Amino acid sequence: MLKGLTFLPSLVLAASLAMPIASAAAPHSETVVARVNGEEITLGHVIIARQTLPQQYQQLPNDVLYDAIVKQLVQQTALKQSLQGPTPQLVELSLENERRSLLAGEAIDRVMQDAATEDDVRTAYETRYADGFGGTEYNASHILVESKEDALDIKDQLDSGADFAEMAKEKSTGPSGPNGGSLGWFGEGRMVPEFEEAVKSLEPGQISDPVATQFGWHLIQLSDKRQQSAPELDAVRGELEAELREEAVGKRVVELVEAAEVEYPEIEDLSFDMIQDLDLVRN
Incomplete structure (x- = not known):
């Protein structure tokens, strides 16, 4: 069974051989473009067929498409009529x-x-x-190390007055370390859940306790937060x-x-x- 409008290579190559039937009136959807044993094929049929062509045929010139579509519809009609x-x-x-x-x-x-x-x-x-705003944005820095023990040791030094950015440059294994651990501004959903939850719990200037993620152990310092415009x-x-x-x-x-009124009959042996x-x- 033919399904849809599938071009045969010969149709495109021989497209120029097909000529539309002349009509005195201005063409419209019911204008007959071909007849097969008296069965009419209209311009409307051609228009709908044109819209359902595979993408590779959509770029062909309309004059080629017109002739090829009409010939294909003629062939399909003849095949359909052959069924008894x-x-x-x-x-x-x-x-x-x-x-x-x-x-x-x-x-x-x-x-x-x-x-x-x-x-x-x-x-x-x-x-x-x-409220005129989108979500919350955060500006934070972090120090990333491999173990909780290392993180706790660094936290003790920070609590004793060590500079966070300098400690990040010296101790952090993350790519932001050379930049003092700065992550810049980021919105919700940008960080892994454990990191984001820790950031949300901080006030500006505060440093978190060690936070475990899939990347290691973090110490996070929240620099600022703001409402996204x-x-x-x-x-x-x-x-x-x-x-x-x-x-x-x-x-x-x-x-x-x-x-x-929707019914779903019970069907035995389905x-x-x-x-x-x-x-x-x-x-």
């Missing part, structure tokens, strides 16, 4: 699923069209950044619009399913493996 008897169940079920999917997609598109107005976006922005509306507009549309679609689906058995739909 009722439509196979596999095909009928595939068509029902495709129709269901396309109509559901159309319903989703209609919901999404009205789900992210300018007022909705501004309301969502103001709600998310109601809220982004401009345009910088997060796309994200907010996507969230509003997703929320609207989800809400609409729940409403429709809850309002519908095996989940049956969903792979194509023989059940070949008749």
Whole structure:
């Protein structure tokens, strides 16, 4: 069974041999571009076929695509007409699923069209950044060593007045050591959880007790913290619009399913493996 619109190499090479049927009226979706034993193929059929082409064909010139698509549709129509008897169940079920999917997609598109107005976006922005700020940012330094004993020894020296930056340069095994252990400003989620929790518990100027992470043992000094500035509306507009549309679609689906009379009949001897058995739909 042919599925979708799959080009044969000869179609593209011989595309210039196919000529559209002349029409006096301005072309529209129902304009007939070919007939096969009286069955009409319209410009609308060509337009839809063009939209579903594999990506490698999307870059071809439209004149080549037009002729190739029309020839392919003619071939498919002739092949379809050659079938005798009722439509196979596999095909009928595939068509029902495709129709269901396309109509559901159309319903989703209609919901999404009205789900992210300018007022909705501004309301969502103001709600998310109601206090005018984003998350908290921290400016900290650390000294990284291999053992807890080393960390405790350094902590004693710091508590006795040793300079944190100088101790970091001398003792830290981390890449920030030569820079006095400075990590600069970082937001939430940038550090491993154990490190971040320790930073959050500190006040500016305070030095932590030894903190174990997958990298070793840390002594952390919090230099400062601040609230991150809220982004401009345009910088997060796309994200907010996507969230509003997703929320609207989800809400609409729940409403429709809850309002519908949905039944799940009990089926004797149903095996989940049956969903792979194509023989059940070949008749």
